[in-house]
Amino acid sequence: MxxxxxxxxxxxxxxxxxxxxxxxxxxxxxxxxxINDRRWLVVEPEGKFMTQRHYPKMALISAIPDEGGLILSAPGMSDLMIKDPEQASAASQKRVVVWKDEMQALDAGDAASQWLTECLGLPCRMVKFSSQEHRQxxxxxxxxxxxxxxxxxxxxxxxxxxxxxxxxxxxxxxxxxxxxxxxxxxxxxxxxxxxxxxxxxxxxxxxxxxxxxxxxxxxxxxxxxxxxxxxxxxxxxxxxxxxxxxxxxxxxxxxxxxxxxxxxxxxxxxx
Incomplete structure:
Protein backbone atom coordinates (compact mmCIF):
# COMPACT_ATOMS: atom_id res chain seq x y z
CA MET A 1 0.00 0.00 0.00
CA ILE A 35 25.21 6.24 13.65
CA ASN A 36 26.04 8.99 16.19
CA ASP A 37 22.58 8.84 17.78
CA ARG A 38 22.59 8.49 21.58
CA ARG A 39 25.97 6.74 21.68
CA TRP A 40 27.22 9.02 24.49
CA LEU A 41 25.64 9.58 27.89
CA VAL A 42 25.94 11.94 30.86
CA VAL A 43 25.73 10.06 34.16
CA GLU A 44 25.71 10.78 37.87
CA PRO A 45 28.97 9.80 39.61
CA GLU A 46 27.58 6.35 40.51
CA GLY A 47 26.51 5.71 36.90
CA LYS A 48 22.80 6.55 36.75
CA PHE A 49 21.78 8.25 33.49
CA MET A 50 20.92 11.96 33.48
CA THR A 51 18.28 13.60 31.26
CA GLN A 52 16.34 16.85 30.85
CA ARG A 53 13.58 15.32 32.99
CA HIS A 54 15.56 16.40 36.05
CA TYR A 55 18.22 18.62 34.46
CA PRO A 56 16.47 20.79 31.84
CA LYS A 57 19.62 22.87 31.29
CA MET A 58 21.05 19.89 29.37
CA ALA A 59 18.95 21.13 26.41
CA LEU A 60 21.40 24.01 25.91
CA ILE A 61 24.53 21.84 25.51
CA SER A 62 25.48 20.78 22.02
CA ALA A 63 27.74 17.87 21.13
CA ILE A 64 29.06 17.75 17.56
CA PRO A 65 30.59 14.46 16.39
CA ASP A 66 34.14 14.94 15.18
CA GLU A 67 36.53 12.48 13.57
CA GLY A 68 38.20 11.64 16.85
CA GLY A 69 35.28 12.14 19.25
CA LEU A 70 32.95 15.00 20.21
CA ILE A 71 33.07 18.77 20.54
CA LEU A 72 31.00 20.07 23.47
CA SER A 73 29.74 23.64 23.56
CA ALA A 74 27.31 25.60 25.71
CA PRO A 75 26.49 29.26 26.48
CA GLY A 76 29.19 30.81 28.65
CA MET A 77 31.56 27.84 28.28
CA SER A 78 34.66 27.36 26.14
CA ASP A 79 34.32 24.52 23.64
CA LEU A 80 35.84 21.21 24.67
CA MET A 81 37.09 18.44 22.37
CA ILE A 82 36.58 14.98 23.86
CA LYS A 83 38.53 12.09 22.44
CA ASP A 84 36.62 8.91 21.66
CA PRO A 85 37.55 6.56 24.54
CA GLU A 86 37.08 3.61 22.17
CA GLN A 87 40.24 4.80 20.40
CA ALA A 88 42.26 5.04 23.62
CA SER A 89 44.61 2.18 24.41
CA ALA A 90 43.18 1.63 27.89
CA ALA A 91 39.84 3.38 28.39
CA SER A 92 38.43 2.82 31.86
CA GLN A 93 35.08 1.08 31.98
CA LYS A 94 32.14 2.32 34.00
CA ARG A 95 28.95 0.50 34.91
CA VAL A 96 25.98 2.66 33.90
CA VAL A 97 22.22 2.35 34.26
CA VAL A 98 19.56 3.48 31.76
CA TRP A 99 16.13 2.72 33.22
CA LYS A 100 16.27 -0.99 34.10
CA ASP A 101 19.24 -1.80 31.87
CA GLU A 102 22.78 -2.00 33.23
CA MET A 103 25.77 -2.04 30.90
CA GLN A 104 29.50 -1.40 30.73
CA ALA A 105 30.39 1.91 29.06
CA LEU A 106 33.68 3.67 28.39
CA ASP A 107 34.52 6.67 30.56
CA ALA A 108 35.32 9.79 28.52
CA GLY A 109 37.83 11.17 31.03
CA ASP A 110 38.25 13.86 33.67
CA ALA A 111 38.25 16.89 31.32
CA ALA A 112 34.76 16.01 30.07
CA SER A 113 33.60 15.40 33.62
CA GLN A 114 34.93 18.76 34.85
CA TRP A 115 33.42 20.65 31.90
CA LEU A 116 29.95 19.11 32.33
CA THR A 117 30.10 19.48 36.13
CA GLU A 118 30.82 23.21 35.74
CA CYS A 119 28.15 23.62 33.06
CA LEU A 120 25.36 21.79 34.91
CA GLY A 121 26.40 22.76 38.44
CA LEU A 122 26.56 19.23 39.83
CA PRO A 123 29.01 16.32 39.66
CA CYS A 124 28.67 14.14 36.57
CA ARG A 125 30.66 12.11 34.06
CA MET A 126 30.44 11.37 30.34
CA VAL A 127 30.57 7.86 28.90
CA LYS A 128 30.44 6.29 25.47
CA PHE A 129 28.57 3.14 24.48
CA SER A 130 31.07 0.32 24.03
CA SER A 131 31.09 -1.48 20.69
CA GLN A 132 31.57 -4.68 22.74
CA GLU A 133 28.22 -4.16 24.48
CA HIS A 134 24.84 -5.42 23.25
CA ARG A 135 21.73 -3.78 24.70
CA GLN A 136 18.75 -5.93 23.79
Whole structure:
Protein backbone atom coordinates (compact mmCIF):
# COMPACT_ATOMS: atom_id res chain seq x y z
CA MET A 1 0.00 0.00 0.00
CA UNK A 2 1.86 3.11 -1.18
CA UNK A 3 1.00 6.63 -0.15
CA UNK A 4 3.15 8.53 -2.64
CA UNK A 5 2.50 11.75 -0.73
CA UNK A 6 4.22 10.48 2.42
CA UNK A 7 7.80 11.71 2.72
CA UNK A 8 10.46 12.26 5.36
CA UNK A 9 10.45 15.98 6.21
CA UNK A 10 13.12 15.92 8.91
CA UNK A 11 15.88 13.67 10.28
CA UNK A 12 17.77 14.23 13.51
CA UNK A 13 20.43 12.64 15.67
CA UNK A 14 21.18 13.26 19.33
CA UNK A 15 24.86 12.27 19.77
CA UNK A 16 24.60 12.56 23.56
CA UNK A 17 21.36 11.44 25.18
CA UNK A 18 19.31 14.47 26.28
CA UNK A 19 21.64 17.09 24.81
CA UNK A 20 20.81 19.20 21.72
CA UNK A 21 19.67 17.55 18.51
CA UNK A 22 21.48 17.86 15.20
CA UNK A 23 19.38 18.05 12.02
CA UNK A 24 20.85 15.96 9.18
CA UNK A 25 20.03 15.52 5.48
CA UNK A 26 20.80 11.81 5.60
CA UNK A 27 21.59 9.27 8.27
CA UNK A 28 23.37 5.93 8.18
CA UNK A 29 21.81 3.04 10.10
CA UNK A 30 23.97 0.42 11.81
CA UNK A 31 22.97 -2.39 14.18
CA UNK A 32 21.91 0.05 16.95
CA UNK A 33 20.12 2.71 14.90
CA UNK A 34 21.44 5.95 13.39
CA ILE A 35 25.21 6.24 13.65
CA ASN A 36 26.04 8.99 16.19
CA ASP A 37 22.58 8.84 17.78
CA ARG A 38 22.59 8.49 21.58
CA ARG A 39 25.97 6.74 21.68
CA TRP A 40 27.22 9.02 24.49
CA LEU A 41 25.64 9.58 27.89
CA VAL A 42 25.94 11.94 30.86
CA VAL A 43 25.73 10.06 34.16
CA GLU A 44 25.71 10.78 37.87
CA PRO A 45 28.97 9.80 39.61
CA GLU A 46 27.58 6.35 40.51
CA GLY A 47 26.51 5.71 36.90
CA LYS A 48 22.80 6.55 36.75
CA PHE A 49 21.78 8.25 33.49
CA MET A 50 20.92 11.96 33.48
CA THR A 51 18.28 13.60 31.26
CA GLN A 52 16.34 16.85 30.85
CA ARG A 53 13.58 15.32 32.99
CA HIS A 54 15.56 16.40 36.05
CA TYR A 55 18.22 18.62 34.46
CA PRO A 56 16.47 20.79 31.84
CA LYS A 57 19.62 22.87 31.29
CA MET A 58 21.05 19.89 29.37
CA ALA A 59 18.95 21.13 26.41
CA LEU A 60 21.40 24.01 25.91
CA ILE A 61 24.53 21.84 25.51
CA SER A 62 25.48 20.78 22.02
CA ALA A 63 27.74 17.87 21.13
CA ILE A 64 29.06 17.75 17.56
CA PRO A 65 30.59 14.46 16.39
CA ASP A 66 34.14 14.94 15.18
CA GLU A 67 36.53 12.48 13.57
CA GLY A 68 38.20 11.64 16.85
CA GLY A 69 35.28 12.14 19.25
CA LEU A 70 32.95 15.00 20.21
CA ILE A 71 33.07 18.77 20.54
CA LEU A 72 31.00 20.07 23.47
CA SER A 73 29.74 23.64 23.56
CA ALA A 74 27.31 25.60 25.71
CA PRO A 75 26.49 29.26 26.48
CA GLY A 76 29.19 30.81 28.65
CA MET A 77 31.56 27.84 28.28
CA SER A 78 34.66 27.36 26.14
CA ASP A 79 34.32 24.52 23.64
CA LEU A 80 35.84 21.21 24.67
CA MET A 81 37.09 18.44 22.37
CA ILE A 82 36.58 14.98 23.86
CA LYS A 83 38.53 12.09 22.44
CA ASP A 84 36.62 8.91 21.66
CA PRO A 85 37.55 6.56 24.54
CA GLU A 86 37.08 3.61 22.17
CA GLN A 87 40.24 4.80 20.40
CA ALA A 88 42.26 5.04 23.62
CA SER A 89 44.61 2.18 24.41
CA ALA A 90 43.18 1.63 27.89
CA ALA A 91 39.84 3.38 28.39
CA SER A 92 38.43 2.82 31.86
CA GLN A 93 35.08 1.08 31.98
CA LYS A 94 32.14 2.32 34.00
CA ARG A 95 28.95 0.50 34.91
CA VAL A 96 25.98 2.66 33.90
CA VAL A 97 22.22 2.35 34.26
CA VAL A 98 19.56 3.48 31.76
CA TRP A 99 16.13 2.72 33.22
CA LYS A 100 16.27 -0.99 34.10
CA ASP A 101 19.24 -1.80 31.87
CA GLU A 102 22.78 -2.00 33.23
CA MET A 103 25.77 -2.04 30.90
CA GLN A 104 29.50 -1.40 30.73
CA ALA A 105 30.39 1.91 29.06
CA LEU A 106 33.68 3.67 28.39
CA ASP A 107 34.52 6.67 30.56
CA ALA A 108 35.32 9.79 28.52
CA GLY A 109 37.83 11.17 31.03
CA ASP A 110 38.25 13.86 33.67
CA ALA A 111 38.25 16.89 31.32
CA ALA A 112 34.76 16.01 30.07
CA SER A 113 33.60 15.40 33.62
CA GLN A 114 34.93 18.76 34.85
CA TRP A 115 33.42 20.65 31.90
CA LEU A 116 29.95 19.11 32.33
CA THR A 117 30.10 19.48 36.13
CA GLU A 118 30.82 23.21 35.74
CA CYS A 119 28.15 23.62 33.06
CA LEU A 120 25.36 21.79 34.91
CA GLY A 121 26.40 22.76 38.44
CA LEU A 122 26.56 19.23 39.83
CA PRO A 123 29.01 16.32 39.66
CA CYS A 124 28.67 14.14 36.57
CA ARG A 125 30.66 12.11 34.06
CA MET A 126 30.44 11.37 30.34
CA VAL A 127 30.57 7.86 28.90
CA LYS A 128 30.44 6.29 25.47
CA PHE A 129 28.57 3.14 24.48
CA SER A 130 31.07 0.32 24.03
CA SER A 131 31.09 -1.48 20.69
CA GLN A 132 31.57 -4.68 22.74
CA GLU A 133 28.22 -4.16 24.48
CA HIS A 134 24.84 -5.42 23.25
CA ARG A 135 21.73 -3.78 24.70
CA GLN A 136 18.75 -5.93 23.79
CA UNK A 137 15.48 -4.09 23.07
CA UNK A 138 12.57 -5.14 25.33
CA UNK A 139 11.54 -8.58 24.08
CA UNK A 140 7.85 -7.83 24.66
CA UNK A 141 8.09 -5.58 21.60
CA UNK A 142 11.20 -6.78 19.76
CA UNK A 143 13.01 -9.81 18.39
CA UNK A 144 16.06 -11.47 19.89
CA UNK A 145 19.07 -9.55 18.55
CA UNK A 146 17.32 -6.17 18.15
CA UNK A 147 19.54 -3.71 19.97
CA UNK A 148 19.95 -0.02 20.72
CA UNK A 149 22.44 2.37 22.33
CA UNK A 150 21.54 4.78 25.15
CA UNK A 151 18.06 5.62 23.78
CA UNK A 152 15.25 5.17 26.32
CA UNK A 153 14.32 1.82 24.81
CA UNK A 154 14.19 1.71 21.01
CA UNK A 155 16.50 2.64 18.11
CA UNK A 156 14.10 5.16 16.49
CA UNK A 157 11.28 7.53 17.29
CA UNK A 158 8.98 8.62 14.46
CA UNK A 159 6.48 11.49 14.62
CA UNK A 160 4.35 13.21 11.98
CA UNK A 161 3.81 16.88 11.20
CA UNK A 162 0.03 16.39 11.10
CA UNK A 163 -0.03 15.06 14.66
CA UNK A 164 1.94 18.05 15.94
CA UNK A 165 -0.35 20.42 14.02
CA UNK A 166 -3.41 18.77 15.60
CA UNK A 167 -1.89 19.04 19.08
CA UNK A 168 -0.92 22.68 18.52
CA UNK A 169 -4.51 23.48 17.53
CA UNK A 170 -5.44 22.62 21.15
CA UNK A 171 -2.63 24.55 22.85
CA UNK A 172 -2.64 28.21 23.90
CA UNK A 173 1.06 28.37 23.04
CA UNK A 174 2.14 26.13 20.13
CA UNK A 175 5.25 23.98 20.61
CA UNK A 176 7.90 22.83 18.15
CA UNK A 177 8.60 19.21 17.27
CA UNK A 178 11.87 19.46 19.22
CA UNK A 179 9.86 18.94 22.41
CA UNK A 180 9.38 15.31 21.33
CA UNK A 181 12.95 14.59 20.13
CA UNK A 182 12.10 12.36 17.14
CA UNK A 183 14.71 10.89 14.78
CA UNK A 184 12.30 10.77 11.83
CA UNK A 185 9.46 13.19 11.00
CA UNK A 186 6.97 12.34 8.25
CA UNK A 187 4.75 14.74 6.30
CA UNK A 188 1.67 14.04 4.18
CA UNK A 189 -0.31 11.98 6.71
CA UNK A 190 -3.49 12.55 8.67
CA UNK A 191 -3.02 13.29 12.36
CA UNK A 192 -2.07 10.14 14.30
CA UNK A 193 -2.10 7.95 11.17
CA UNK A 194 1.17 6.53 12.53
CA UNK A 195 -0.82 4.78 15.29
CA UNK A 196 -2.13 2.34 12.66
CA UNK A 197 1.17 1.45 10.98
CA UNK A 198 2.81 -1.93 11.58
CA UNK A 199 5.64 -1.98 9.04
CA UNK A 200 6.96 0.83 6.87
CA UNK A 201 9.73 1.30 4.33
CA UNK A 202 11.84 4.45 4.06
CA UNK A 203 14.33 4.47 1.21
CA UNK A 204 15.62 0.88 1.17
CA UNK A 205 15.15 0.24 4.88
CA UNK A 206 12.15 -1.56 6.39
CA UNK A 207 11.10 -0.69 9.94
CA UNK A 208 8.74 -2.45 12.33
CA UNK A 209 6.52 -0.20 14.42
CA UNK A 210 7.26 -1.63 17.86
CA UNK A 211 5.09 0.37 20.25
CA UNK A 212 3.63 3.84 20.82
CA UNK A 213 5.92 6.30 22.58
CA UNK A 214 4.64 7.24 26.03
CA UNK A 215 5.53 10.82 26.89
CA UNK A 216 6.87 12.32 30.10
CA UNK A 217 7.62 15.64 31.77
CA UNK A 218 10.54 16.17 29.35
CA UNK A 219 8.03 17.48 26.79
CA UNK A 220 7.52 20.48 29.11
CA UNK A 221 11.15 21.61 28.65
CA UNK A 222 11.59 24.39 26.09
CA UNK A 223 14.67 23.29 24.10
CA UNK A 224 15.47 26.92 23.22
CA UNK A 225 15.77 28.05 26.84
CA UNK A 226 16.50 24.88 28.83
CA UNK A 227 13.65 25.64 31.23
CA UNK A 228 10.33 23.98 32.04
CA UNK A 229 7.43 26.04 30.72
CA UNK A 230 4.46 24.70 32.70
CA UNK A 231 2.34 21.57 32.34
CA UNK A 232 1.78 21.68 28.57
CA UNK A 233 1.96 20.07 26.09
CA UNK A 234 1.81 17.00 28.38
CA UNK A 235 -1.35 18.10 30.21
CA UNK A 236 -3.31 18.71 26.99
CA UNK A 237 -2.05 15.46 25.44
CA UNK A 238 -3.08 13.51 28.54
CA UNK A 239 -6.64 14.75 28.07
CA UNK A 240 -7.14 12.88 24.79
CA UNK A 241 -4.11 10.68 24.06
CA UNK A 242 -4.00 8.53 27.18
CA UNK A 243 -3.68 4.80 26.46
CA UNK A 244 -2.72 1.64 28.30
CA UNK A 245 0.98 2.51 28.01
CA UNK A 246 0.65 6.16 29.02
CA UNK A 247 0.21 9.45 27.19
CA UNK A 248 1.05 8.72 23.56
CA UNK A 249 2.75 10.83 20.90
CA UNK A 250 4.82 9.20 18.14
CA UNK A 251 5.87 5.60 17.52
CA UNK A 252 9.01 3.65 18.36
CA UNK A 253 10.58 1.83 15.41
CA UNK A 254 13.01 -1.06 15.00
CA UNK A 255 14.97 -1.42 11.76
CA UNK A 256 15.09 -4.73 9.89
CA UNK A 257 18.32 -3.93 8.05
CA UNK A 258 21.17 -1.44 7.91
CA UNK A 259 21.30 1.27 5.24
CA UNK A 260 20.89 4.99 4.61
CA UNK A 261 17.76 7.11 4.73
CA UNK A 262 17.46 10.68 3.52
CA UNK A 263 15.28 13.69 4.06
CA UNK A 264 12.72 13.70 1.22
CA UNK A 265 12.60 9.88 0.99
CA UNK A 266 9.20 8.36 0.25
CA UNK A 267 7.58 6.52 3.15
CA UNK A 268 5.75 3.36 2.11
CA UNK A 269 3.21 1.74 4.43
CA UNK A 270 3.72 -2.02 4.06
CA UNK A 271 1.15 -3.04 6.66
Missing amino acids: THSSLTVSHLAIHPVKSLKKISVDQAVIDRMGF VDLRFANEGDCTGFADGFPFLLTTEASLQELNSRLDTPVTMDRFRPNIVVQGTDAYAEDRWKRIKIGEVVFRVAKPCSRCVMTTVDPATGTKTGKDPLLTLSGYRRAEMGVIFGQNLIHESEGVIRSGDTVEIIE
